Amino acid sequence: MTVEGFTVFAGAALFVLMLPALYRVAVGPTSFDRLVAVNVIGTKTAVLLVVIGTLFGRLDMFVDFALAYALLNFVASLAVARYLNRTRSMPAKKPAKRRTPRKKKARAS
Amino acid sequence: MSMDVADSFVGGFSLDLGFLAEASVETIHSGLSALDVCGMILASVGLVFFLGAAVGLYRFPDFYTRMHAAGKGDTLSSLLILLGFGLITLDDFSMVGWLLVVKLLAIVLFIMLTSPTSTHALMRAGFEDGVEPVTKGSSSKNTKKEGES
Amino acid sequence: MKKIALAVTVLTGILLLYAAQDFPAWGDLQSPASASPVSKHFIADTGVDTEVPNMVTAVLADYRGFDTMFETVVIFIAGIAIIGILRRTGADADAPALKRENEIAAEPDLIVTNTVRLLVPVIQLFAFYVLAHGHVSPGGGFQGGVIMGASFILVALAWDLPKAMDRLSVDRAVMLAGVGILIYAGIGLFSMLLGGEFLDYAELSHVLPVSREMARYHAMLGVEIGVAFTVTAVMFAIYANLSTRGRLEGGL
Numbered sequence: 001m002t003v004e005g006f007t008v009f010a011g012a013a014l015f016v017l018m019l020p021a022l023y024r025v026a027v028g029p030t031s032f033d034r035l036v037a038v039n040v041i042g043t044k045t046a047v048l049l050v051v052i053g054t055l056f057g058r059l060d061m062f063v064d065f066a067l068a069y070a071l072l073n074f075v076a077s078l079a080v081a082r083y084l085n086r087t088r089s090m091p092a093k094k095p096a097k098r099r100t101p102r103k104k105k106a107r108a109s
Numbered sequence: 110m111s112m113d114v115a116d117s118f119v120g121g122f123s124l125d126l127g128f129l130a131e132a133s134v135e136t137i138h139s140g141l142s143a144l145d146v147c148g149m150i151l152a153s154v155g156l157v158f159f160l161g162a163a164v165g166l167y168r169f170p171d172f173y174t175r176m177h178a179a180g181k182g183d184t185l186s187s188l189l190i191l192l193g194f195g196l197i198t199l200d201d202f203s204m205v206g207w208l209l210v211v212k213l214l215a216i217v218l219f220i221m222l223t224s225p226t227s228t229h230a231l232m233r234a235g236f237e238d239g240v241e242p243v244t245k246g247s248s249s250k251n252t253k254k255e256g257e258s
Numbered sequence: 259m260k261k262i263a264l265a266v267t268v269l270t271g272i273l274l275l276y277a278a279q280d281f282p283a284w285g286d287l288q289s290p291a292s293a294s295p296v297s298k299h300f301i302a303d304t305g306v307d308t309e310v311p312n313m314v315t316a317v318l319a320d321y322r323g324f325d326t327m328f329e330t331v332v333i334f335i336a337g338i339a340i341i342g343i344l345r346r347t348g349a350d351a352d353a354p355a356l357k358r359e360n361e362i363a364a365e366p367d368l369i370v371t372n373t374v375r376l377l378v379p380v381i382q383l384f385a386f387y388v389l390a391h392g393h394v395s396p397g398g399g400f401q402g403g404v405i406m407g408a409s410f411i412l413v414a415l416a417w418d419l420p421k422a423m424d425r426l427s428v429d430r431a432v433m434l435a436g437v438g439i440l441i442y443a444g445i446g447l448f449s450m451l452l453g454g455e456f457l458d459y460a461e462l463s464h465v466l467p468v469s470r471e472m473a474r475y476h477a478m479l480g481v482e483i484g485v486a487f488t489v490t491a492v493m494f495a496i497y498a499n500l501s502t503r504g505r506l507e508g509g510l
Contacts, residue, residue: 003141003197006149010190013156020167024175026264032172032235039227040166040183043220044159047190050213054194060205061396063212064388068405070216071381074223075408078370078415081230085237219377226373233367 004055011051014044035080042073144196152193159186171243172235180228187220308474310393318398319478323457326481327442330488334435337492341432344504366417374416381409389486393475399482403489410494419498419506428498428506431491438487445480 021044024037046066053062165178195213199206282289291297300313300321310316318326389402414422426434446457454461459477460470468476498506 003145003149006152007194007197010152010156010194014159014190017156017159017163020163021179024166030172030235030240032231032238032240033175035231036172036176036179036228037166039224039231040162040179043183043187043224046216046220047187050191050194050216054197059198059209063209063216064395064397067212067216067219067384068388068401070219070223071384071405071408074227074377075412075415077227078230078412081227081234082415085230085234219380222373222377226370229369230367 007051007055011048011055014048014051018044031084035077035084039073039077042076043070046070046073142200144199148193148196148199150193151196152190155186155189155191155193157186158182158189162186172240173232173242176228176232176235180225180232184220184224184228187224188217191217191220307471308478309471310475310478312393312395314396315392315398315478315482319481320459320474323446323459323481326485327439327446327457330439330442330485333492334439334488337435337495338432340496340499341428341504344499345428345506346504371416374412378409378412381412382406385409385486389482390479392482393478399485400489402482403486404493406486406490407493407497410490411497414494414497414501419502422494423498423506426491426494428495431495431498434491435488435495438484438489438491441484441487442481445477445484449477 018041021037021040025034025041028034028037046069049062049066049069050059053059053066056062159182162178162182165182166175169175169178191213195210195217198213199210282291286292300317304310304313304316308316308320310320385402385405387402388397388405389399392398392402410422410426413425445459445462449458449461450456452461452464459474461473462477463470463473466473466476
């Protein structure tokens, strides 16, 4: 097994293993399931960029891409989490359950 | 896992490899160094962890368990794969090689900080939004009906 | 409806993959892009003309500098337009805030804020690196500006918008965007004053203690800094106005 063969294998394996996450994005019952899967795919894309860079022999360039990609992925998932945390799209079904963590926080801060 | 296996994964794209082999021939012709082997082992372990994360993401019954699989497995596998490729890159101990490894370590550190944070933020958003966890009596169908937005 | 959308998406993907077969092979000398004299000219002469290793940056900021200047102006206009449409002033300003159903003001999260506190300086340093290293590696004004703007957006996401606007208020952001274009056009006009044409950076060698080629190199950095100013400011201004429907209060 050469280094090059292993790199190709790792890239292909990363891609193939992203497919279950893609299934979760498409099917996932709640929007949070989709978000988790999107987050996983984003992180793994950053890793995949490093793998591709190793394969092309230009890792010096691809490392920067990977870092920027990881950063934007973080910003994106934080933004969506923040947005979903503020706007409740569902009607408040069990208000008692929902208030509990909120009160605790108010005391802590 | 010979080269053939790797080639069969990518099928038609193998024509690219001739060019790449030429480009990186001087690092590869001398066979595998100890660092290469270590890097490959690390990256393979990382891939196994990612397999676990992917299977967990696919199979687990509710949001929280999926988050458990994805959050931990994803972070650890990213770290291991990146460190593995860092070791593979660190073949010749040149200045450029060291710089690359430092940058890779920066990505590792970055993912190590951000991935759990975004997992936490998503988890909290889900919890406060009232996503129901699966309990002993309930089937996963209950959580599926609720929370579809 | 979802099924139809999925079918259309898959069909489009298959079509695109099928069409991708017609692409010339990687590094094919006979492909139109490689065979045209234009690319030969840039590959052969970029290093001689500008001493910039990264050809893309040289084409973007030097050969095509006029185009890039107005791209920056387009970004500036986009930011101004969004502010003009969304920003509430005058009689509208006192209207009660629009609240969505079940909307709750989220407080800053301890873990998220501490992570962001750690990361933001590193991200801004990375933005400067991408900006200043754009001649050698991929990067430049637009990319560095986006990363810089993302760091401010990260602050606004982790706490709330007023906390980020303490650092960079929208008014100041609009001013910064103008300053960015002013830097760009100013370098162009300055090279005109020194006897060249608009954006003819080589003339700057009269005032800089370097050769004509290196003057192009340094002027490109100046131009990229101008672009980065504009992109950073407009990114943040667009985010601030879009996320709060023009009210500039509360978080996302």
